[in-house]
Amino acid sequence: MNARQGSGGSPDRPARSAALRSWFDTSAGDRRTGPADEERIDWLRAAPFIGMHIACLAVAWVGVSATALWIAAGLYTARMFAITGFYHRYFSHRSFRTSRPVQFAFAVLGSASVQRGPLWWAAHHRHHHVHADTPQDPHTPRKGFWRSHVGWFLTRAGFRTDPSRIGDLLAFPELRWLDRYDTAVPVALAVSLYALGAALQRWAPALGTSGPQLLVWGFLVSTVVLFHATVTINSLAHRWGRRRYATRDDSRNNWLLALITFGEGWHNNHHFFPGSARQGFRWWEIDLTWYGLRGMQAMGLVRDLKPVPAWVLDKAGR
Template identity: 70%
Template sequence: MSETDSSATSPVWRRASVALLRWFDTGQDVVVDATQADRVDWLRVIPFIGLHLACLAVFVVGVSWFAIAVAIALYALRMFAITGFYHRYFSHKAFRTSRPVQFAFAVLGAASVQRGPLWWAAHHRHHHRHADTEHDIHSPRHGFWRSHMTWFLTPRGFGTNHDAIKDLTRFPELRLLDRFDILVPALLAVGLYWLGDTLQSQAPALGTNGPQLLVWGFFVSTIVLFHITVTINSLAHRWGSRRFATRDDSRNNWLLALLTFGEGWHNNHHHFPGSARQGFTWWEIDLTYYALRFLSWFGLVWDLKSVPPALRKPTAAALRAS
């Protein structure tokens, strides 16, 4: 179904019903009104705001070591799904894997509440084609908050350019997951509540319960994961060093690299996007690459692409600018 996104003229009830539909089914084709394309659609982003507000419930549910451990574990697992698969695999094909493993990590990535793998890859490929130009919708040149998060809260950001991901759209399971991406985090939230409720009666020594595990394991972990992930858009094009004179503003930032499991070596990445390893030197810690190497020992991934030795040397222009 195709409909024009005429937010300025549609009655509130109609916009609310359309927004509600798109929360659950992102496959709706929308003809974007150019005058509204880059304005935040507040009705559409109510759930995103709700995720943030729900974190305040920590003052109600309390805390336990088990809830913190679950939050950290889910942060790490979902961060790897985003960096290793959403980014290095789906967006850049930096290695190969089987169809079942591809889908398994697509599901884990969707649990991050960062939309589906097709949407993510399409926008990231667009970013690399137009990095830090007027066509890059999350360049910091457009402002910090635009690059950090408001870009994907707009009608232009909601859409997916399927022409940019034809290699991925041939998989019906990925198309289905991408269309109903909200289902995975919803099931995760329900599962965490059930686990906490079960542990409250079966293992009371853990000191947790359903509401507590839901708040810490889902809401807090998800929001921290989200904001650290998008610092690569907002901060890694502003703060850090440049080893290579790329055509964009990308930087290497060691702190962001630690927090994002290697994504902070962003200037390296823009220099050679197809590499499975973004930390080019031994001291550039790249946890995502280490995890991919671990999976390769069991044959779950293979053909990890590396940077040609000749391309690892800093460019003269970058050295002069540093």
Template identity: 70%
Template sequence: MPTTPPSPTHATGWRRPLQALALWFDTGAAPVEDGRDPDRIDWLRVLPFVGLHLACLGVVWVGFSWFALGTAVALYAARMFAITGFYHRYFSHKAFRTSRPVQFVFALVGAASVQRGPLWWAAHHRHHHRHADTEHDVHSPRHGFLHSHMGWFLTRRSFRTDLDSVRDLARFPELRLLDRYDILVPVLLATGLFGLGAWLETAFPGLGTNGPQLLVWGFFVSTVVLFHVTVTINSLAHRWGSRRFATRDDSRNNALLALLTFGEGWHNNHHHFPGSARQGFAWWELDLTYLGLRALAALGLVSDLRPVPAALRNVRREPA
């Protein structure tokens, strides 16, 4: 006598936790297709992201040292530059040229930011520019502030890397490796910080640091601040600020966000001409990422920084 096949719910119930665990380590693992809404937060999948935030509470137990704070600030700056200069302006927009080794080094630093891999980041950002502030833009504030800030990042739909959008990058196996195993570099960074702190506690006790302290401040606190400052460009920079150009989206220029994100806050400028290596179009619009790229160009590590065409600087001005 034939048996009744198990329902999809029962068939996938025990597989979902195992699949979520696999996806923590290997984003290439096939997700369970169980008919759930792809735009809902996948709580099993995002437990490490939640844990990242909760770990910041460890400052209560590990205490403070100037060395730990300095490490947090330095790692914020280095990883912010890798995200803004390379994940964004290079991988997403090809705003300059560089060699394959330099490309990989900054992809590695960007991967340490816990903002997923370079292919994933570029694919989502290119999609954003194709559909900015429309129903297809998954992180437009028109869909709600919290969703635009981080909710979209946690949904099943947004975990996938659209390789068709980044075929120019997908031909590099080292970038595909960083993208697929995007937890690898953050784990190595966290482990290295703990080890460094443990060594400094013995070798240089005057610094007042140790393994747990350097891990909490240098990795957890620095990474969480870096993430939330980065995504303000999705949420706040499409809500608050001024509009120099009449773009087809809601992008704004915001000086405070530009300072915190090393120039990304000149967001209306960027949407006016996304291909420029410089987002602070005016002399007074501080763009630290562009200054960093200029320094790399002087060292011969990058080249052909794309300028803003003169014809585009004064066209389509937003009406007063």
């Protein structure tokens, strides 16, 4: 019998306890197991993520208002930029430079997306680029749509942060804290939205909102839509679109995905030359994250945005 299981085949009490603690402290659930277990979905640890999806059904009870929709859209926009501009282009690829306070501010905003900490995100993404669309790639669509879209995210291996890939980021204790307690910021956001909604209900009733309504629309719905938009780059941008460059993986450029992910859909461009802060290589390839980073550079908040080299553009030919 597996030492981690009781007579009924379910995880033993220490394993369950570790999984529950890992909802708040990721180090509590970081237990090495056999290769087969590493690839299975950890249902107990994944319960809050699944519950967040189910809780979106509460829209039927809390109703909707323009205020709730605007806040949901604003949080989608701000957090998507934090994911694409900082979790991806900055932390994962170091495609520009910034100050430590700005780095931390956008790490916090990215953490509010419920896509785990910046170290986790960078470690997994760097692993993806090394092993893209091979058996070692945890979210290649070659393993099936649902596995690439969300299944990999909920496995025991998927929960773990590999420190060997992020040595440059481990020097920052504030980033390590965000990675370890990756639910702290989302919980704070959820509580703040509830409190804001309750305050508006009392002091500005004409807005027609409430604490439960802002919690459901501003946090739950906005976060779930944000997550699924982000991971379409794993599940869809390696299957549908055009291949400008003959890369070793299946990456494709998809204009629709580029719109909803602020430029990440120019994925074949990115896999051919991942070091650039710009992913829409041509002027007609809309890359909202690039425009945002250019604006931040003009304000002195970021610097040294790495451009697309001329030889990359010449190789594309169009």
